[in-house]
Amino acid sequence: ELKVEQNPLFLSMQEGKNYTIYCNYSTTSDRLYWYRQDPGKSLESLFVLLSNGAVKQEGRLMASLDTKARLSTLHITAAVHDLSATYFCAVDLQTGANNLFFGTGTRLTVIP
Amino acid sequence: EAQVTQNPRYLITVTGKKLTVTCSQNMNHEYMSWYRQDPGLGLRQIYYSMNVEVTDKGDVPEGYKVSRKEKRNFPLILESPSPNQTSLYFCASSLSGPAQPQHFGDGTRLSIL
Numbered sequence: 001e002l003k004v005e006q007n008p009l010f011l012s013m014q015e016g017k018n019y020t021i022y023c024n025y026s027t028t029s030d031r032l033y034w035y036r037q038d039p040g041k042s043l044e045s046l047f048v049l050l051s052n053g054a055v056k057q058e059g060r061l062m063a064s065l066d067t068k069a070r071l072s073t074l075h076i077t078a079a080v081h082d083l084s085a086t087y088f089c090a091v092d093l094q095t096g097a098n099n100l101f102f103g104t105g106t107r108l109t110v111i112p
Numbered sequence: 113e114a115q116v117t118q119n120p121r122y123l124i125t126v127t128g129k130k131l132t133v134t135c136s137q138n139m140n141h142e143y144m145s146w147y148r149q150d151p152g153l154g155l156r157q158i159y160y161s162m163n164v165e166v167t168d169k170g171d172v173p174e175g176y177k178v179s180r181k182e183k184r185n186f187p188l189i190l191e192s193p194s195p196n197q198t199s200l201y202f203c204a205s206s207l208s209g210p211a212q213p214q215h216f217g218d219g220t221r222l223s224i225l
Contacts, residue, residue: 033210033214043214044216050211098162098210099168102147102155104154
């Protein structure tokens with residue numbers, strides 16, 4: 001059974017600080033995705049990582065993928081309140097199937 | 113405006129009464145998918161479709177049916193709903209698969225009594 005684990009599950013950080021969210025998965029895959037969900041809202045695609053060593057950046061967020069370690073990181077630089085949300089990673093199997101397995105999410109709260 | 117539209121947004125119903133949640137996208141996307149979101153479990157995929165008349169099971173398909181007769185529509189059918197299907201449901205679409213950014217609907221909150 002594929003497992004996707006995120007750490008931490010809850011994160012409270014001050015504005016201006018840096019932090020990293022981790023996503024570990026249990027199967028061979030070189031396709032990993034990050035999503036954001038604001039409280040009470042739907043999800044928004046953030047990053048699509050399609051190969052080992054892939055790095056994507058958007059504003060204060062940077063995502064990377066290490067397929068050998070089965071690990072993706074979402075790094076937050078100089079956090080601002082607007083980044084408060086729940087962040088999900090998701091993996092799809094490398095078998096040609098197109099179904100996704102999500103982590104349980106990391107709820108980030110940025111304190112002014 | 114590019115969007116994925118789900119209806120209804122909220123529904124309270126009773127066990128065993130068949131219901132359908134509709135999902136429609138206006139972006140000519142090939143890939144569509146249904147997820148349920150439960151506290152502490154994140155999102156779990158129910159069914160997905162790569163194109164018209166092509167559907168496949170996700171992680172938790174039991175108790176659900178889908179159809180893809182037209183490219184734009186991907187309804188989720190609960191033939192005999194049960195309380196354990198009480199959840200928040202999201203429909204999503206992307207150009208050609210999960211490796212493309214997915215666009216999500218606003219969600220449907222189902223309560224099965």
